[in-house]
Amino acid sequence: MRSFTYEKARSVADAVAAAARAPGAKFVAGGTNLLDLMKLEIETPAHLVDVNGLGLDAIEATPDGGLRIGALVRNTDLAADGRVRRDYPVLSRALLAGASGQLRNMATTAGNLLQRTRCPYFYDTHQPCNKRVPGSGCSALGGYSRQHAIVGASDACIATHPSDMAVAMRVLDATVETAQPGGGARRIPIADFHRLPGNTPHIETALAPGELITSVTLPKPAGGRQLYRKVRDRASYAFALVSVAAIVQRDGSGRVALGGVAHRPWRIEAAEAALPKGAAAVAAQMLAGARTTPDNAYKPLLVERTLAAVLQHARSQA
């Protein structure tokens, strides 16, 4: 690990100013992904700004009937919150399908959104990776690509976003709230938060350098049957090969987002009109233009079947 200086910020303004002051600074909250990457020297911050003391750990009602989730709310606490379990169960389910109990106790809401890919070539510092070293090439394209993206990818990067929580946030139409270095604040719809790789896979989110996530808001409850189904190599504690977050209403309408297939949570709103027609019609539209490798050519069919299972489950509960 490279040497770094450390400070504990006392306020949001303090944290943002501290990061702006120190070139190469990073915020640290749960640390579960950042520390791992620092040990491998994939992340090499010269200065760490610890934001754990900022008090952004409350879940509170918003005036429009939704919830504001503080950036530092731990994954365990968000999944266990009574309002989330009752009104946004797809979010509880997605959180509980991710990581381990120990990691969920540390990992934060904002940090979960900012997780970096688990592409093995991103982690292997001896291999070219455009995300780790821009311009060096993509080893996954001609390499071991069983876990990789089938939609929205580019010739520069076929990595997937690893988060389960973010897939639920996408289907719930969450909004990311930030504090900016100049003292401003932004509200970024989750649909615009994660970027597709294009030619700049090292730029993963809409955040500007030094911009700090302060909270994530959820609109008023969408109702319906809310399900999260994750298909993985082990029954627990593994990243998704494919996951489906769905909200299905009694009349058969609803929303769907996918995990494990793209550089960001994958949702195609126009495809949702086909939900009453069944999984095949929806999957075909969501995966239009999909590009697979021999290793991940199983994913389109797995998406369709997982979606079919979710829709059947939703109907059986209705």
Next chain:
Amino acid sequence: MEDLPHLKLSRRELLLSGAASVAVTTLEPVQAQTATPAAPAVAKVTLKVNGAERTLDLDTRTTLLDALREHLHLTGTKKGCDQGQCGACTVIVDGRRINACLTLAVMQQGASVTTIEGLGTPQALHPMQAAFVKHDGYQCGYCTPGQICSAVAVLGEIKAGVPSHASADLAAVPQATVAELRERMSGNICRCGAYSNIVEAIVEVAGRTA
């Protein structure tokens, strides 16, 4: 040859103690030393470990795991993968189980840490330790301290009503069933494969504390 105590210091400890004497002693912010760009930054960290307050001068890079093992010589907590995948380093911090390898000691300033050494003693085992012995919940034993710390916290999480992936109904009060325990313990890997005995041990303690 005379056994000089100071020669038992590792090179790292010597470097650290030397660095600490010139480093700032306040925590916030910790400044890097100016001699060379690669010089380590040092922080004074106070932890309450197994009930006793301990203060250390640590390179900011020191994980909680290394602080416990290398600096406090509490070697019960094990380093398996050092990347949060195996659970051997599980300790209980402020009542919650975490991977000690994935947090910096400096981030845990003032925290209460319970390690396997703080749960029980050879003369007075914690009920979970006794149950692991009774049910032979290990083979090589390397993952065992992490398994036991995790198991103690798991029962606390169930008691507090925290749901899991195995909970069929999010609205129901979770129970310490085998399915629940297996899911909740999935962050602790046992390469010897003692899982069935581990689950039996936890089930027994859960029955006793229910």
